Amino acid sequence: MLEVRDLRVRFGTFYALDGVSLSVKEGEIVVLLGANGAGKSTLFRTISGLHAPAGGAILLEGQDVTRWPAHRLVAAGIAQAPEGKHLFPEVSVGKNLRLGAYVRRRDVEGVRSTMDEVFQLFPVLREKERDAAGTLSGGQQQMLAIGRALMAKPRLLLLDEPSLGLAPLVVEEVFASIQKINEGGTSVLLAEQNAHAALKVAHRGYVIEEGTVSLSGGRGELMGNEEVRRAYIGI
Amino acid sequence: MITRSVAIGVPLLAAILFPLVVDNAYLVSVAVTAYVTAIAVYGLDILLGYTGQLSLAHAGFFGVGGYAVGILTSDYGLSFWSALPLALALTALLGHLIGLAALRTRHDYFAIFTLAVGVMIVIVIERWESLTGGTDGLIGIPAPTSIGPLSFASLNAQYYLVLAFLVLTIYVVWALMHSLVGRTFLAVRNSEELARAVGIDTGRTHQLSFVISATLAALGGALYATFLGSIGPDVGDVPMTFNMLVYLMIGGVASLPGPLVGTILIMGLMQALTAFQEYSMMILGPILVLVVIFFPQGLAGQGRVLANKVLGRSGDA
Numbered sequence: 001m002l003e004v005r006d007l008r009v010r011f012g013t014f015y016a017l018d019g020v021s022l023s024v025k026e027g028e029i030v031v032l033l034g035a036n037g038a039g040k041s042t043l044f045r046t047i048s049g050l051h052a053p054a055g056g057a058i059l060l061e062g063q064d065v066t067r068w069p070a071h072r073l074v075a076a077g078i079a080q081a082p083e084g085k086h087l088f089p090e091v092s093v094g095k096n097l098r099l100g101a102y103v104r105r106r107d108v109e110g111v112r113s114t115m116d117e118v119f120q121l122f123p124v125l126r127e128k129e130r131d132a133a134g135t136l137s138g139g140q141q142q143m144l145a146i147g148r149a150l151m152a153k154p155r156l157l158l159l160d161e162p163s164l165g166l167a168p169l170v171v172e173e174v175f176a177s178i179q180k181i182n183e184g185g186t187s188v189l190l191a192e193q194n195a196h197a198a199l200k201v202a203h204r205g206y207v208i209e210e211g212t213v214s215l216s217g218g219r220g221e222l223m224g225n226e227e228v229r230r231a232y233i234g235i
Numbered sequence: 236m237i238t239r240s241v242a243i244g245v246p247l248l249a250a251i252l253f254p255l256v257v258d259n260a261y262l263v264s265v266a267v268t269a270y271v272t273a274i275a276v277y278g279l280d281i282l283l284g285y286t287g288q289l290s291l292a293h294a295g296f297f298g299v300g301g302y303a304v305g306i307l308t309s310d311y312g313l314s315f316w317s318a319l320p321l322a323l324a325l326t327a328l329l330g331h332l333i334g335l336a337a338l339r340t341r342h343d344y345f346a347i348f349t350l351a352v353g354v355m356i357v358i359v360i361e362r363w364e365s366l367t368g369g370t371d372g373l374i375g376i377p378a379p380t381s382i383g384p385l386s387f388a389s390l391n392a393q394y395y396l397v398l399a400f401l402v403l404t405i406y407v408v409w410a411l412m413h414s415l416v417g418r419t420f421l422a423v424r425n426s427e428e429l430a431r432a433v434g435i436d437t438g439r440t441h442q443l444s445f446v447i448s449a450t451l452a453a454l455g456g457a458l459y460a461t462f463l464g465s466i467g468p469d470v471g472d473v474p475m476t477f478n479m480l481v482y483l484m485i486g487g488v489a490s491l492p493g494p495l496v497g498t499i500l501i502m503g504l505m506q507a508l509t510a511f512q513e514y515s516m517m518i519l520g521p522i523l524v525l526v527v528i529f530f531p532q533g534l535a536g537q538g539r540v541l542a543n544k545v546l547g548r549s550g551d552a
Binding site for chain 1: 415419421426428432434435436437
């Protein structure tokens with residue numbers, strides 16, 4: 001469903017991405033592993049239209065979407081929860097969610113039913129619907145960021161470091177819900193440093209180092225790989 | 236609910252009774268000037284308070300609205316009621332065209348760009364003498380024609396007309412801010428990138444906010460010119476923008492009563508201190524500094540914080 005071909009992104013003379021190719025198939029969870037500064041966030045920003053690439057192509061279901069503006073990509077089915085749980089902190093949880101459905105704003109019935117689905121997935125958000133988003137705990141904020149992305153009814157969900165700064169138990173909870181979202185038919189591309197948690201739910205993965213894909217394979221292959229174990233799992 | 240009706244009803248009643256109670260033409264005309272300025276300050280707040288950009292061409296649009304109505308009524312013989320929508324449409328169009336260029340920049344660069352636009356508007360007004368009367372200004376702008384039995388010849392009638400436009404403006408701003416469009420404005424101010432990530436066309440949002448802002452400035456200017464019967468290039472000049480900015484900062488950015496409170500308070504204060512006119516900036520400057528330090532949300536913003544504390548509510552935008 002998503003295909004990235006030889007993507008290059010430049011900051012000045014520095015190539016943050018130097019020829020990245022990867023794909024996400026219908027119904028998959030694909031994880032991108034890599035250290036800080038490897039280019040994961042840049043890749044996400046480029047796929048979601050927040051940054052223009054210097055070369056290469058991005059295809060969504062065979063259609064070239066390489067230089068589409070972000071709002072068009074959201075409407076076409078790519079939604080993201082950016083790194084660091086970016087929310088609108090002064091705005092209530094409910095309004096944050098409704099803003100996520102901005103591209104479907106005319107579909108009042110559909111938005112309401114998606115909101116119910118999000119509340120089923122994250123019941124705590126229903127309880128806090130009227131609270132300002134900034135008052136939520138870290139884990140709840142992450143759930144809200146994911147829930148908000150779901151409000152656009154994406155076919156592909158981009159999640160940038162959903163485990164960042166969360167307690168281990170909360171990380172498990174978040175990944176369990178990612179798996180549930182995926183079972184509902186949404187493909188997921190996930191950037192993570194927490195390889196252990198991510199590989200438990202992912203079907204396949206890529207390792208990104210210094211702006212290129214250094215390794216790729218199925219979950220078992222990556223789990224068993226010495227390099228990956230040493231660098232990202234720590235056992 | 237009760238607090239809300241009091242918060243709306245008491246000031247509205249006071250405004251309605253004001254000309255009858257004071258019965259002083261000078262004070263009533265000061266109030267009219269404050270109201271038309273407040274309308275423009277609401278426009279400034281749409282841009283600065285809700286989408287987070289500062290336009291220094293704001294007084295320029297105030298001037299364009301005023302001159303457009305003045306020229307259409309005095310030179311082309313249109314009635315105020317047909318000149319007003321034309322003047323607003325014209326300013327909105329001008330705002331749209333300027334926005335196309337200006338909104339390629341953001342923040343400081345946007346302020347600098349619009350500063351240049353503001354200066355250019357004044358230069359055009361001053362130099363296009365055949366149309367605008369140049370530095371002498373435009374005189375003989377007629378009062379609004381009567382609608383049926385409603386005549387706007389008297390000062391009090393004009394006061395109520397301007398008050399009606401002010402109430403309408405506040406209502407429109409309130410309705411806008413409680414709509415999805417208003418929420419997209421806030422989302423853009425909060426984080427433009429995040430707004431784009433949720434699928435908001437931020438370019439269009441900025442453009443819309445700029446056009447609405449310029450149109451409200453034009454409405455203020457149109458009423459100003461009509462009420463005074465004359466207009467000069469000064470009212471469109473950049474120092475006027477800074478005055479409006481001071482009213483807004485002191486009243487409270489992004490709060491519904493803010494622009495009105497700040498404008499009435501400071502314009503009233505300046506009138507009371509006319510004897511010290513030359514020192515007005517020496518008085519306003521420290522006030523602004525104190526407000527920014529102690530009440531960063533402005534006086535109206537501070538009032539809301541206090542009210543929420545007293546009523547034990549938590550803040551929700």
